[in-house]
Amino acid sequence: xxxxxxxxxxxxxxxxxxxxxxxxxxxxxxxxxxxxxxxxxxxxxxxxxxxxxxxxxxxxxxxxxxxxxxxxxxxxxxxxxxxxxxxxxxxxxxxxxxxxxxxxxxxxxxxxxxxxxxxxxxxxxxxxxxxxxxxxxxxxxxxxxxxxxxxxxxxxxxxxxxxxxxxxxxxxxxxxxxxxxxxxxxxxxxxxxxxxxxxxxxxxxxxxxxxxxxxxxxxxxxxxxxxxxxxxxxxxxxxxxxxxxxxxxxxxxxxxxxxxxxxxxxxxxxxxxxxxxxxxxxx
Amino acid sequence: xxxxxxxxxxxxxxxxxxxxxxxxxxxxxxxxxxxxxxxxxxxxxxxxxxxxxxxxxxxxxxxxxxxxxxxxxxxxxxxxxxxxxxxxxxxxxxxxxxxxxxxxxxxxxxxxxxxxxxxxxxxxxxxxxxxxxxxxxxxxxxxxxxxxxxxxxxxxxxxxxxxxxxxxxxxxxxxxxxxxxxxxxxxxxxxxxxxxxxxxxxxxxxxxxxxxxxxxxxxxxxxxxxxxxxxxxxxxxxxxxxxxxxxxxxxxxxxxxxxxxxxxxxxxxxxxxxxxxxxxxxxxxxxxxxxxxxxxxxxxxxxxxxxxxxxxxxxxxxxxxxxxxxxxxxxxxxxxxxxxxxxxxxxxxxxxxxxxxxxxxxxxxxxxxxxxxxxxxxxxxxxxxxxxxxxxxxxxxxxxxxxxxxxxxxxxxxxxxxxxxxxxxxxxxxxxxxxxxxxxxxxxxxxxxxxxxxxxxxxxxxxxxxxxxxxxxxxxxxxxxxxxxxxxxxxxxxxxxxx
Ligand code: SF4
Ligand code: SF4
Numbered sequence: 001x002x003x004x005x006x007x008x009x010x011x012x013x014x015x016x017x018x019x020x021x022x023x024x025x026x027x028x029x030x031x032x033x034x035x036x037x038x039x040x041x042x043x044x045x046x047x048x049x050x051x052x053x054x055x056x057x058x059x060x061x062x063x064x065x066x067x068x069x070x071x072x073x074x075x076x077x078x079x080x081x082x083x084x085x086x087x088x089x090x091x092x093x094x095x096x097x098x099x100x101x102x103x104x105x106x107x108x109x110x111x112x113x114x115x116x117x118x119x120x121x122x123x124x125x126x127x128x129x130x131x132x133x134x135x136x137x138x139x140x141x142x143x144x145x146x147x148x149x150x151x152x153x154x155x156x157x158x159x160x161x162x163x164x165x166x167x168x169x170x171x172x173x174x175x176x177x178x179x180x181x182x183x184x185x186x187x188x189x190x191x192x193x194x195x196x197x198x199x200x201x202x203x204x205x206x207x208x209x210x211x212x213x214x215x216x217x218x219x220x221x222x223x224x225x226x227x228x229x230x231x232x233x234x235x236x237x238x239x240x241x242x243x244x245x246x247x248x249x250x251x252x253x254x255x256x257x258x259x260x261x262x263x264x265x266x267x268x269x270x271x272x273x274x275x276x277x278x279x280x281x282x283x
Numbered sequence: 284x285x286x287x288x289x290x291x292x293x294x295x296x297x298x299x300x301x302x303x304x305x306x307x308x309x310x311x312x313x314x315x316x317x318x319x320x321x322x323x324x325x326x327x328x329x330x331x332x333x334x335x336x337x338x339x340x341x342x343x344x345x346x347x348x349x350x351x352x353x354x355x356x357x358x359x360x361x362x363x364x365x366x367x368x369x370x371x372x373x374x375x376x377x378x379x380x381x382x383x384x385x386x387x388x389x390x391x392x393x394x395x396x397x398x399x400x401x402x403x404x405x406x407x408x409x410x411x412x413x414x415x416x417x418x419x420x421x422x423x424x425x426x427x428x429x430x431x432x433x434x435x436x437x438x439x440x441x442x443x444x445x446x447x448x449x450x451x452x453x454x455x456x457x458x459x460x461x462x463x464x465x466x467x468x469x470x471x472x473x474x475x476x477x478x479x480x481x482x483x484x485x486x487x488x489x490x491x492x493x494x495x496x497x498x499x500x501x502x503x504x505x506x507x508x509x510x511x512x513x514x515x516x517x518x519x520x521x522x523x524x525x526x527x528x529x530x531x532x533x534x535x536x537x538x539x540x541x542x543x544x545x546x547x548x549x550x551x552x553x554x555x556x557x558x559x560x561x562x563x564x565x566x567x568x569x570x571x572x573x574x575x576x577x578x579x580x581x582x583x584x585x586x587x588x589x590x591x592x593x594x595x596x597x598x599x600x601x602x603x604x605x606x607x608x609x610x611x612x613x614x615x616x617x618x619x620x621x622x623x624x625x626x627x628x629x630x631x632x633x634x635x636x637x638x639x640x641x642x643x644x645x646x647x648x649x650x651x652x653x654x655x656x657x658x659x660x661x662x663x664x665x666x667x668x669x670x671x672x673x674x675x676x677x678x679x680x681x682x683x684x685x686x687x688x689x690x691x692x693x694x695x696x697x698x699x700x701x702x703x704x705x706x707x708x709x710x711x712x713x714x715x716x717x718x719x720x721x722x723x724x725x726x727x728x729x730x731x732x733x734x735x736x737x738x739x740x741x742x743x744x745x746x747x748x749x750x751x752x753x754x755x756x757x758x759x760x761x762x763x764x765x766x767x768x769x770x771x772x773x774x775x776x777x778x779x780x781x782x
Binding site: 041042045046049068069072073075076092093096097099111112115116118131134135137150153154156157158161174177178180181206208209274275276277279280281282 | 372373375376377378379380381503504505506508509510511513514534536537545546549550551553554555557559563564573576577580581583584
């Protein structure tokens, strides 16, 4: 009888630098078309990564239907140059841990978009589900429509890295809880020609950093005890202006941008203290 | 306000020995000592003493003895001294009592009620001095079955980590412990060939060269995480709970967020680092599955992902869910697990002894036929090598040690970690105090500890007539209980002594 040869596959993945040396097979300038119909997310994401390793930088993905984690595995490649257009409805955790790429979604998104995102951009031409931008630490998210519950929880900032979310429509409860940094701007349906809606409750509970700007009025019973309320100062209007401009450019509202910035009232929410729980303990 | 608390400890100084060198004054970070120049005398404020023993160890003439204070309230079995003191402190401050380290209550310690077996006559014991003994341990998912194709054994490609000994350093963040301690743990893990765990305080760049020996944590605060952080490490751990404070998050107080910590955690200096109680993207097993797979995607399925929970009443059912959610390793942290800071009331009252939880989880996963889908790490309250041996026989693949590792670095379990004034330079960010741990000496102490324990485990293996730790894993026949009720033997899945 032949002896049994035991080959245990050891995991020695080629370094990304080595992989990059492989022949460039895809043009970086071209929009590469991918059909995602019936493709499992693991295969879809691996395919995007494999193509990016061989030079592709622009991806147009059609028939996306619930595939998760798009953009999550794109690192070690010239990630700032990567652009992804998504047609359809991507699954949860779109752009989780994203760091560099720009994603445009022509449709709605599910939950946890931009989860713990570190850099890059996500533009959503529809509405977003719950937990958008959880623990986001950098980059920008623009949502044309509404967002769900628990949005912007525990966003943070460090030095020049200030994550920003701009929401065209309304937000639900538990918005900006534990926020430690970053900015969220809520336009509250301005471009749908709606008067400002009364937004959610439990806004900014445990907030200890960062700022939220909301178009319209916010009542004291809607916000957490740690939240202060005022109107934006002049230099803050410059920030609002900058991001509203980018929002308008993304969704084609440029002609009406001036009107929003001139006439509308915004409330600024901020953390009263960077140490909200300092007095809770006996030492 | 004058406090109504009795001092806990007495400082007894032998004035004949004391040479007024003022070492105790410089060493004490709790302001017990001062020097009275007029009388050339050392004076004490013993109400500040925490019995960390830094002074008595360093006094050059052995003039100091720190002991329990003789002052006493009238003894009362219900109103113990501790309960009276705690109540008075709260009446004075109105705050939640904080503490450090693991639960110090006399809960039944099951390790001490379990005895090991040895070979006699019918099968020979093995001498570890002349026979090879295998402690190598592999953590990660194992295959359901093996396939032989064309005479080759095909092993599925699950990611794993290899340990030279089944002992790892549990999560202690840079922030909770000093940089020198953090570095000692990293270097020792590297030297021994095991793992250390960054906790959730980020991972300083210059220590990434120890990546093959590093587990990085993703906890609810999500501090310092980026794609390099995950990909530079050997394994990723999602922290759901911790034995010392199940069900709550953590606050690193702003005064501990120094420049380097702020950079490592990527938060502004002086701001509280708050980890919320839950991950706000995890409200169910399905949500956990989503995060597990997000981390697998982020690391291209090349790193095992572990999930850590505290030992709670329905841990077996939760563990089953975790394994089904894709965790390659599950970590259970028992009620005696340590912490840098936790509300005392939670530390002492919430959770289960790890011995029971570990056995129950292992049994459940075996019954469901999914034990091989994940490795099982036992954490919280490991004091010596026999605890480790017993843990492995109850079903653990490996253990985490935390408090024990800090003790090797000098800790005397005074439980004052939350003050940030650790006199041994461990749980502090004060540059003057943290110099007290020399990373090279610290590394050596940790290496020594793991070497000694590994040798002892080999001795116990030899006794049992077994030459590989793999054959002890879940081998409960090696164990017998003593002084345990039937239900306890049942949960542990072992027989009573003499049976
Ligand atoms: S360290 Fe010892 S000898 Fe020095 S002052 Fe203190 S008690 Fe006296
Ligand atoms: S780490 Fe320091 S403060 Fe904490 S228990 Fe040990 S000696 Fe005391």
